[in-house]
Amino acid sequence: MSVTHARVNHASPKLPIVPLIALLALHTAAALGMAPTAAGQTPATGGQASAAGAGPGPAPPAELVLIHGKVLTVDAADSTAQALAIRDGKIVAIGTSEEILRLVGPATRRIDLNGRTATPGLIDSHAHIADGGLDELYDVGLSDAPSVAEALRRVAAGIALRKPGEWLQGAGWDEGKLAERRYLTAADLDAVSRENPVWLLHTTGHYGVANSAALRLAHITAQTPDPPAGTIDRGADGAPTGVLKESAMNAVVDLIPPPTPEQRRAGILKSIDLLHREGMTAVKDPSIDRPVWDAYRALLSEGKLTERVCVLWYAGTTMKSARAVLEEIEAQPKPPQSLGDGRLLSCGAKIYMDGSGGARTAWLYQPWNKNFNELDAGNSGYPAVDPALYREQVRLFHQAGVHVGTHAIGDRAIDWVVDTYAQVLAETPTLSLRHSIIHANIPSDHAIETMAMLQKKYDAGYPEVQAPFMWWIGDTYAGNFGRERALRLVPLKTFLDKGLLWGGGSDYPVTPLAARYGLWASIERETLKGTYGAHPFGTAEAVDIHAALRSYTIWAARQLFLENRTGSLEVGKDADIAVWDKDPYEIPSRELRNLRCRITIMNGEVVYNADGKSERGKGTHHGQT
Numbered sequence: 124m125s126v127t128h129a130r131v132n133h134a135s136p137k138l139p140i141v142p143l144i145a146l147l148a149l150h151t152a153a154a155l156g157m158a159p160t161a162a163g164q165t166p167a168t169g170g171q172a173s174a175a176g177a178g179p180g181p182a183p184p185a186e187l188v189l190i191h192g193k194v195l196t197v198d199a200a201d202s203t204a205q206a207l208a209i210r211d212g213k214i215v216a217i218g219t220s221e222e223i224l225r226l227v228g229p230a231t232r233r234i235d236l237n238g239r240t241a242t243p244g245l246i247d248s249h250a251h252i253a254d255g256g257l258d259e260l261y262d263v264g265l266s267d268a269p270s271v272a273e274a275l276r277r278v279a280a281g282i283a284l285r286k287p288g289e290w291l292q293g294a295g296w297d298e299g300k301l302a303e304r305r306y307l308t309a310a311d312l313d314a315v316s317r318e319n320p321v322w323l324l325h326t327t328g329h330y331g332v333a334n335s336a337a338l339r340l341a342h343i344t345a346q347t348p349d350p351p352a353g354t355i356d357r358g359a360d361g362a363p364t365g366v367l368k369e370s371a372m373n374a375v376v377d378l379i380p381p382p383t384p385e386q387r388r389a390g391i392l393k394s395i396d397l398l399h400r401e402g403m404t405a406v407k408d409p410s411i412d413r414p415v416w417d418a419y420r421a422l423l424s425e426g427k428l429t430e431r432v433c434v435l436w437y438a439g440t441t442m443k444s445a446r447a448v449l450e451e452i453e454a455q456p457k458p459p460q461s462l463g464d465g466r467l468l469s470c471g472a473k474i475y476m477d478g479s480g481g482a483r484t485a486w487l488y489q490p491w492n493k494n495f496n497e498l499d500a501g502n503s504g505y506p507a508v509d510p511a512l513y514r515e516q517v518r519l520f521h522q523a524g525v526h527v528g529t530h531a532i533g534d535r536a537i538d539w540v541v542d543t544y545a546q547v548l549a550e551t552p553t554l555s556l557r558h559s560i561i562h563a564n565i566p567s568d569h570a571i572e573t574m575a576m577l578q579k580k581y582d583a584g585y586p587e588v589q590a591p592f593m594w595w596i597g598d599t600y601a602g603n604f605g606r607e608r609a610l611r612l613v614p615l616k617t618f619l620d621k622g623l624l625w626g627g628g629s630d631y632p633v634t635p636l637a638a639r640y641g642l643w644a645s646i647e648r649e650t651l652k653g654t655y656g657a658h659p660f661g662t663a664e665a666v667d668i669h670a671a672l673r674s675y676t677i678w679a680a681r682q683l684f685l686e687n688r689t690g691s692l693e694v695g696k697d698a699d700i701a702v703w704d705k706d707p708y709e710i711p712s713r714e715l716r717n718l719r720c721r722i723t724i725m726n727g728e729v730v731y732n733a734d735g736k737s738e739r740g741k742g743t744h745h746g747q748t
């Protein structure tokens with residue numbers, strides 16, 4: 124997902140800064156001990172009871188207990204327990220049901236898990252929840268359109284509701300899912316909208332299609348040259364087809380009226396609701412600008428931010444834009460400090476090194492393929508920003524002590540990013556900024572070795588990967604990466620073998636938001652439609668559920684600078700918990716994508732309960748077993 128421009132202004136007073144809990148020493152040790160070698164191991168069952176508050180006198184009773192279940196703690200030993208107790212939003216004890224029931228007082232609320240499984244609340248290290256929620260609420264949804272004709276039918280229905288000249292936006296289309304297996308074009312759209320400008324963003328966010336009315340407004344003609352780091356797709360006669368890639372999108376997108384502040388808040392709330400339904404309690408929203416930050420801040424001050432959100436500010440493609448964003452970042456607390464006691468973190472800066480595997484714009488050493496076996500001759504993609512300038516941007520942020528996340532899909536882009544991180548860290552060896560390689564789709568052997576070095580030496584160089592790419596856009600991806608390269612995609616097993624940690628994610632709305640799809644895709648590596656067979660990415664790079672769950676819990680928490688408060692169920696940590704209908708460690712891995720969340724608890728508060736209505740804001744009370 125790409126944000127093509129950032130608007131920056133300076134306004135609004137600061138909320139009080141609440142530092143994260145002073146890192147509990149025992150948990151720091153546990154968090155740092157999350158060696159990936161421990162990940163795939165057989166879990167030690169029967170976790171020992173442990174409880175906080177070993178001081179004199181009896182501990183006050185718990186506010187909420189979960190009993191008679193199986194608790195997958197995802198602690199360093201991957202231990203399990205039966206029950207846990209919560210007070211003041213934190214886990215105060217974990218153990219057997221018998222042990223936990225001793226902490227029950229007259230006002231303690233009990234949730235009987237009836238043998239069901241609880242895990243840490245799942246975490247997405249890369250999901251555009253602010254933008255995705257806007258798409259859900261206000262755009263024509265095309266992610267499940269099976270054909271060009273159906274996409275056009277939906278656009279026509281939307282046009283019928285609009286005033287003459289009003290923009291129509293849609294999102295989510297993917298030629299790999301259309302029966303015709305081709306791009307939508309301006310000619311297609313003109314048939315249903317001559318007067319209203321139409322812009323339909325591809326599911327990757329890196330390209331889209333405009334109708335002729337929109338192209339006219341943007342002054343895009345056959346004579347318009349491709350902009351730097353962008354592509355105007357053209358027919359044999361040189362005329363634009365309507366498909367615009369990367370920076371070429373800006374000429375159209377910049378004309379569309381931005382969402383109102385109310386719409387932005389509604390979009391975020393829409394996504395938070397979806398996250399709660401999927402057992403997800405923390406998310407990194409990568410590539411925001413000032414209006415989005417203001418929307419998060421407003422929701423926080425209204426008490427509606429019932430999700431942990433860590434944001435990256437989009438740094439733009441110039442030094443000027445990077446400096447302006449640095450100014451925004453410097454005005455906020457740096458992670459792990461937060462606003463709202465661990466709810467909102469200004470985590471750092473986002474830069475794009477290259478484009479997309481869908482648009483064949485990502486920066487590769489060898490030319491792209493198409494249709495799996497054909498060559499897209501002469502096209503090896505391109506950098507999204509001048510590589511030397513990128514290096515200066517990273518140096519700027521790094522020297523200011525700011526976390527950087529860089530979008531890099533192609534092998535050549537990834538190499539440039541990891542070498543840049545290695546260079547700035549050698550110059551200024553600041554530890555634990557956790558610079559990340561977002562997507563890291565086909566890292567070279569050199570990149571993997573460099574990431575391993577960066578993690579060990581500097582606590583940096585973490586891939587934030589999306590296993591669901593192989594599924595949701597996997598047919599398009601396989602066709603473009605080609606038979607041989609596809610086998611190197613998302614090499615999780617190699618990461619594990621090299622001792623690398625990674626954060627799991629969806630890149631929502633590129634793929635659906637639910638993390639259960641990512642757990643499943645990390646193991647099954649199957650495409651949605653099987654256009655080039657079910658497994659064009661092979662199965663050699665599959666990992667097991669223990670590693671997959673870590674990547675969506677404690678490892679992802681690291682990349683949100685929240686690993687000392689969430690990501691595992693341990694005494695002293697915040698009570699961020701998901702309860703599932705099935706045990707992810709026990710069911711066949713092919714069934715993981717059908718896991719259903721029953722209850723989501725965030726900071727000790729039940730924010731979703733499939734067995735009853737949401738109890739947000741009700742606080743502690745009796746009953747409900």
Ligand SMILES: [Zn+2]
Pocket residue numbers: 124125249251409630
């Ligand atoms: Zn993204």
